Amino acid sequence: MITQALKTLLPLASGSKDEMKLFVDTGQAKWLHILVKRHQDELYKFLSHQISCELAADVTQKTWLKVIENKHKYQSQGEFRAWLYQIARNLMIDELRKNKADNTNELSELVSDKLVPSTDELAHQQQIRDFRQAFNQLPIEQREAISLQFEGFSLSEIAQITQYPIETVKTRIRYAKQKLQGLLAEKNDE
Amino acid sequence: MNDLHNSDEQKLKKLYQQSKQQLPNDELLTQRILQATDKEVRKRPMQKQWLAIAAAVLVAVLTVDMIQWSQNLNSSPTSDYSSSVVQLTPINDLPADQVVIAKEIAQLEAFIQSATAESLTLSEGFNQHLFAYQSQYMQKPNSIVYAVAAQIRVSGEQLVIHFCDKETKVQKFYANKLDRQEQQQFLAKLQQAQMVTVYLSTDGKVTAISPNQQQQCS
Numbered sequence: 001m002i003t004q005a006l007k008t009l010l011p012l013a014s015g016s017k018d019e020m021k022l023f024v025d026t027g028q029a030k031w032l033h034i035l036v037k038r039h040q041d042e043l044y045k046f047l048s049h050q051i052s053c054e055l056a057a058d059v060t061q062k063t064w065l066k067v068i069e070n071k072h073k074y075q076s077q078g079e080f081r082a083w084l085y086q087i088a089r090n091l092m093i094d095e096l097r098k099n100k101a102d103n104t105n106e107l108s109e110l111v112s113d114k115l116v117p118s119t120d121e122l123a124h125q126q127q128i129r130d131f132r133q134a135f136n137q138l139p140i141e142q143r144e145a146i147s148l149q150f151e152g153f154s155l156s157e158i159a160q161i162t163q164y165p166i167e168t169v170k171t172r173i174r175y176a177k178q179k180l181q182g183l184l185a186e187k188n189d190e
Numbered sequence: 191m192n193d194l195h196n197s198d199e200q201k202l203k204k205l206y207q208q209s210k211q212q213l214p215n216d217e218l219l220t221q222r223i224l225q226a227t228d229k230e231v232r233k234r235p236m237q238k239q240w241l242a243i244a245a246a247v248l249v250a251v252l253t254v255d256m257i258q259w260s261q262n263l264n265s266s267p268t269s270d271y272s273s274s275v276v277q278l279t280p281i282n283d284l285p286a287d288q289v290v291i292a293k294e295i296a297q298l299e300a301f302i303q304s305a306t307a308e309s310l311t312l313s314e315g316f317n318q319h320l321f322a323y324q325s326q327y328m329q330k331p332n333s334i335v336y337a338v339a340a341q342i343r344v345s346g347e348q349l350v351i352h353f354c355d356k357e358t359k360v361q362k363f364y365a366n367k368l369d370r371q372e373q374q375q376f377l378a379k380l381q382q383a384q385m386v387t388v389y390l391s392t393d394g395k396v397t398a399i400s401p402n403q404q405q406q407c408s
Contacts, residue, residue, distance in 0.1 A: 128205060
């Protein structure tokens, strides 16, 4: 179901460049609002999966204001979604540098509200909780690289967003997956 | 090191998506962002008006002081700036309330083209005066500015420029960027038809506006 949802997002994302171009050309807020409504939730969840919800909300809002501020730079940037995530990623890194405190979420707080879960459901929730804990143990560079890949970006797009060479991105993703796999295996053994 | 099997990757990806889906939604965030972006976008046209005017003109107004200094300009040219003068922006499709400006710009275009056929020289005294303006108003070094004598009128948010001395040569010099807020504060104090000095950079932005003592076009 999630895969299907992602598939439906892709054509939308590819078409979003037109709205951004229209916004750049006309300056009309309605084009930007289409983009906000299309990408907002996805972007917020991408950020809040890596940093605290409060900080993610702050970074998300700043990202859209930055889109307005930098709209003249968009022309040569190509695909809007990658450009948007690049802005968001840079702002997130800035905020993390500023705050330095651990802003990652605690999954246990997020998944414990289900009502009377079944045994299977409990096991599934535990699996997700384990994943989240393992994910939070990754270095930020690996976390952002693998997150972007899971968000559907290509290696070259991730390289563009993070401003690192593709080979570096590949290595980070590989290490991230291996570490996640290792940590999840440890959890299973416990 | 062995790469993960594809099925393991898919499993990790699935867990990532499920983990993400369980994050709480911030229902109000989108509304806040729509409001914030709307407000920000509405602020921009006011700035855009300025830039539209500035981009079309690419010239600045000079003061009585400027006329005085121009008399001291060295008559022997030392630099040829003509190749750097940027073509004026076409004036088609301007809003109706900018027609006055557009007409003046159209007249100015021919003037600039003729003026830039000559090499222009700036006297040391003129430069010193401009540097004094820079220290007073500006921040960013080495932006290129053009200047020409003219009268400026403020009508609402419109900047109406009347080029009063078609014989004055277009001058070019280096200047710094005026703080936008300071510029707006100054403009708010302008009286109708007050004479001012406007500096525009090659990218069409108003880089500085300063008052002068001249009462009308000479």
